[in-house]
Amino acid sequence: MTIRNVSQKILYLSEKILNLFDFVDRFPDEASCRAHFKKERDRLGIVCKKCGCSEYYWKKDRESYQCKKCGKRITLRSGTALENSNLPYLYWFKAIHLLTSTKKTFSALEIQRQLNHKSYEAIWSMLHKIRDAMGKRDSRYKLTEYIELDDGFFETVDIEKKDEERKRGRGSQKQSKVLVLIESEPVDSMEKDIKYKHKPNRKVGHVKMIVMDTLQGENIKSNIDKMVEDDTSAISDAYKGYNKLKEVLKAHEVINTSEIKKAHTVLPWVHSAIGNAKKVLQGLHHSIGKDYLQSYLNEFCYKYNRRYFKDKLFDRLLIACIEFK
Numbered sequence: 001m002t003i004r005n006v007s008q009k010i011l012y013l014s015e016k017i018l019n020l021f022d023f024v025d026r027f028p029d030e031a032s033c034r035a036h037f038k039k040e041r042d043r044l045g046i047v048c049k050k051c052g053c054s055e056y057y058w059k060k061d062r063e064s065y066q067c068k069k070c071g072k073r074i075t076l077r078s079g080t081a082l083e084n085s086n087l088p089y090l091y092w093f094k095a096i097h098l099l100t101s102t103k104k105t106f107s108a109l110e111i112q113r114q115l116n117h118k119s120y121e122a123i124w125s126m127l128h129k130i131r132d133a134m135g136k137r138d139s140r141y142k143l144t145e146y147i148e149l150d151d152g153f154f155e156t157v158d159i160e161k162k163d164e165e166r167k168r169g170r171g172s173q174k175q176s177k178v179l180v181l182i183e184s185e186p187v188d189s190m191e192k193d194i195k196y197k198h199k200p201n202r203k204v205g206h207v208k209m210i211v212m213d214t215l216q217g218e219n220i221k222s223n224i225d226k227m228v229e230d231d232t233s234a235i236s237d238a239y240k241g242y243n244k245l246k247e248v249l250k251a252h253e254v255i256n257t258s259e260i261k262k263a264h265t266v267l268p269w270v271h272s273a274i275g276n277a278k279k280v281l282q283g284l285h286h287s288i289g290k291d292y293l294q295s296y297l298n299e300f301c302y303k304y305n306r307r308y309f310k311d312k313l314f315d316r317l318l319i320a321c322i323e324f325k
Contacts, residue, residue, distance in 0.1 A: 018311035033089035081321040135298030137320040144229040148270035149236040156290040182207040
């Protein structure tokens with residue numbers, strides 16, 4: 001197992017989940033949320049958009065930073081996911097806490113109800129900005145060593161094509177194509193007997209999911225090249241769209257799953273990830289727009305990749321919302 005997975009398991013054993021009582025103790029009001037947001041922003045550093053200077057003054061009366069070099073003012077929210085949002089810091093903190101407190105998710109309507117806010121659109125926009133920050137944070141990392149590869153088809157709604165005659169299979173307007181990669185390390189025979197006796201014979205790592213316009217060879221190859229390290233090997237089924245992957249991978253093993261009674265025994269974790277993602281999305285979000293599917297997949301992958309973080313997950317996501325606009 002990779003070092004990062006070992007360190008995550010140490011976090012899992014040593015930390016507890018940030019429950020509702022802990023959250024309220026830490027952030028009882030708007031002022032406490034604003035103060036913590038500023039503390040994290042100061043720690044991460046401010047860079048002037050105009051001159052690139054990283055030194056600044058804090059103007060308490062204006063709730064903004066002022067560049068020491070050129071004098072340009074930067075609001076506390078500027079350059080973060082909260083920019084242009086009129087929602088209180090407390091709303092953002094509560095939304096981040098709710099999203100990170102469960103393996104599943106919340107609909108915008110439920111978050112609106114929990115926050116008792118009159119505008120659905122404002123809450124919906126906030127949640128998608130948070131999910132966008134999740135995706136941008138995960139894009140910093142590439143998968144490595146050994147991966148399972150497959151494609152999934154998720155039911156979505158394309159408003160522009162809703163009146164067209166429906167197709168079946170890979171070209172259906174009701175299904176969006178998603179390329180799924182997941183780190184999967186083979187388990188040696190001794191470890192299998194001791195720890196994985198009734199589990200798949202592979203250990204799982206991190207996952208990436210990307211919505212694709214097409215599943216043609218060149219498109220798949222270019223996306224895989226962006227998401228994995230040079231030393232990565234992959235295993236997949238015999239779909240012809242994967243034929244060019246040897247050009248960007250260290251090795252590519254092809255399995256003819258049509259000849260295997262239980263394909264999930266060969267690609268256990270990628271099939272599991274696709275199935276779990278579908279359950280999360282279909283169980284809560286109805287009629288997902290094709291343009292927003294990636295946003296929901298960002299959330300699923302972000303939380304899956306940090307499944308051992310426990311109470312650290314809230315702080316990590318808040319930092320992502322500060323780092324990414």
